[in-house]
Amino acid sequence: MVSIDARRSGPATETRVDLQLVANLVAPKSRVLDVGCGDGALLQLLTETRGCDARGIEISQSGVNACVARGLAVIQGDADADLVYYPDDSFDYVILSQTLQATEQPKVVLEHLLRIGRRAIVSFPNFGHISVRGGLFFNGRMPVTENLAYSWFDTPNIHFCTIRDFVALTKLVRAETEQAIALNHAGKPLSLRAPWWFWNLFGEQAVFVLKRG
Amino acid sequence: MSDEAVEFARLKQVNDPDSLVARFGSENPLPLDAGIAIAPWQIAYQTYGTLNADKSNAILICHALTGDQHVANVHPVTGKSGWWESMVGPGRPIDLDRYFVICANVAGGCMGTTGPASINAATGEPWGLDLPVVTIRDMVRAQALLIDHLGIDTLFAVVGGSMGGMQVLQWAASYPDRVFAVIPIATSAKHSSQNIAFHEVGRQAIMADPDWRRGRYLAEGVSPKKGLSVARMAAHITYMSDSSLQAKFGRRLQDREQMSFGFDADFQIESYLRHQGMSFVDRFDANSYLYVTRAMDYFDLAADYGGKLANAFLGSRTRFCVMSFTSDWLFPTEESRALVHALNASGARVSFAEIDSDRGHDAFLLDVPEMFDIVRGFLDAAARERGLR
CATH class of the missing domain: 1.10.1740.110 (Rna Polymerase Sigma Factor; Chain: A)
Known part of the structure; x- marks a missing residue:
């Protein structure tokens, strides 16, 4: 699977598995806002293959430049500061991909996603994964894994959660989970029949489709 | 040159400029927001590049407070090169091999478009303060009459910084069906109290x-x-x-x-x-x-739309590319952000970048590679959507 930075610097030409998976959750011809859209790969995929009217928010100058050069409508900003200015129900989907753990106020951000979009698609790295638990348990150090490649002192990821933590947050903000998918190391979905504890231990990533409850 | 010769060269530009001029008689007056229509009046402009057969590749550049129509040629008074030659030229971001560029002196200016130094036909003397106060909307109305005069229905893009950016926004609000894309740079939808x-x-x-x-x-x-x-x-x-x-x-x-x-x-x-x-x-x-300066002071786009800026752009299909600079304290990024939030609220298609520069407001006139990249990329993409080659 992909780390936060891999998404930004990944190849623009070939479609990555994680992007395709998110794109498949979006109904054709819908209005989509991708929060933290990186170089615009997902926006372009949604525009070209699903006929969506896709917009983005991106904090990095290089990401914004790349998006604008691709003809995508992207504004420089971030989830914490800018979502508040979007009207209710202005999009069919709001996507927050691999960004929730880097926001200052994940709960507030999630509430905005649910307010702005009829549906919110949220993906995040699972801090309950076995490798993370193992790293802390055996080494007594904050885990640095392939998927979470930062040291504790320079990580942009300030609000980690496990899949079960996230499920609890969805209840707190009264969101209804329409779909949830846990992905293994290869980015492949785990069995749908697996229980939550299995997902929480072996899912490296999770993708949730939420709507207001 | 002696002071007198310089003064003479400047005053010549007022009524008989070294550029193209469209002259309008009493049958085509320029109606002003002040409630008066002036006639005869004239608008001085320059063009660069070639207008294509279906007249779909025209870009209007709007100049700032003390700018003029000489965007990409040697200035007839100062002898200096055009004020935006880094942006406009063959192979430049606004590529003259591809686009037809128009730049006109603003109404109220002094480089050949009717302004207070122009001769008032009714008196045979310079207008002076008898000229009604002009507004940004008046400037844009004059430009629209010029575009009509040139037989162009829809502009591919309108581009400008500072006061030019105000005109760009006014274009998008007043003539949404006549502009495919707009690039307002280092500007604001209203002039601040400090300004x-x-x-x-x-x-x-x-x-x-x-x-x-x-x-x-x-x-x-x-x-x-x-x-x-x-x-x-x-x-x-x-x-x-x-x-x-x-x-x-x-x-x-x-x-x-x-x-x-x-x-x-x-x-x-x-x-x-x-x-x-x-x-x-x-x-x-x-x-x-x-x-x-008065025209800029009076500019408050939201005020014309019930106090809500988003209403100025409701239903607009124009593509917006807004840019600001980190060290610009005259038109700070917050004002561009407010504009972008309003555009988002109106559902308009908007891109926005805050460009890192320590050059202050002047940055938009200088060599800032990120600005060039964004203008080039945005126009390229818009040209593809417009079907321009």
Whole structure:
């Protein structure tokens, strides 16, 4: 699977598995806002293959430049500061991909996603994964894994959660989970029949489709 | 050149400019927001590149407060190169191998479009303060009449910085079906209180000059050069950032080892500002400065749409590309963000970038590669959607 930075610097030409998976959750011809859209790969995929009217928010100058050069409508900003200015129900989907753990106020951000979009698609790295638990348990150090490649002192990821933590947050903000998918190391979905504890231990990533409850 | 020769060269531009001119008679008056229509009137402009067969590749560039139509050619008065040659030219971001570029002097200006220095046909004398106050919307209305005159229905893009950006926004609001894409740079949907204040200082400097003669200086054969020069000096400070002034001048002294204990230009920054002020009066009319600063002060796009900026762009299909610069304190990023939030709220298609630069407001006129990349990329993408080759 992909780390936060891999998404930004990944190849623009070939479609990555994680992007395709998110794109498949979006109904054709819908209005989509991708929060933290990186170089615009997902926006372009949604525009070209699903006929969506896709917009983005991106904090990095290089990401914004790349998006604008691709003809995508992207504004420089971030989830914490800018979502508040979007009207209710202005999009069919709001996507927050691999960004929730880097926001200052994940709960507030999630509430905005649910307010702005009829549906919110949220993906995040699972801090309950076995490798993370193992790293802390055996080494007594904050885990640095392939998927979470930062040291504790320079990580942009300030609000980690496990899949079960996230499920609890969805209840707190009264969101209804329409779909949830846990992905293994290869980015492949785990069995749908697996229980939550299995997902929480072996899912490296999770993708949730939420709507207001 | 002697002072008289410079003055003569400048005044020639007012009525008989070294550029293209569209002249409109009494059958085509220019209606102004002040409630008066003026006629005859004229608009001076330059074009570059080639208009394609279906007239779909035209880009209008709107100039800033003291700019003019000479965007990409040698200036007829100063002999300097065009004010945006880094942006506009063959192979440049606004590519003259591809696009047909139009740039017109604004209404109220002094480079050939009707302004306070132009001859009022009714009296045979310069308009002076008899010219009604013009607004940004008046400037844009005059440009739209020029575009009609050129037989162009829809502009591919309208681009401009600062006051030019205000015109760009007015274009998008007034003629949404006539602009495919717009690039407002380092601008705002309304002029701030602080900016009005700076303009008022400039205007008071002009009007305090004994040679201003209540605006009748042309008829009386004098010129309020001191006042206009001070106005320019004050304004010029606002175009630069503190850090760029520090880097360029610091506290360095001008051609001397120590302070003179007098009021000469001891510091380089003083000498620089004096030079800016004095060279400005060679190419600009004092009354025009009053009119054009007033137009900016009056600009408040939201006020025209029930106080809600988003309403100015409701249902717009125009593509917006908004840009600001980190060190610009005259048109700070927050104002561009407010514009972007309004555009988002109206559902308009908008891109926005805040570009890192320490050059202050002037950055939009300078070599800033990120700005060039974004303009080029945005126009390329818009051209693809428009079906331009």
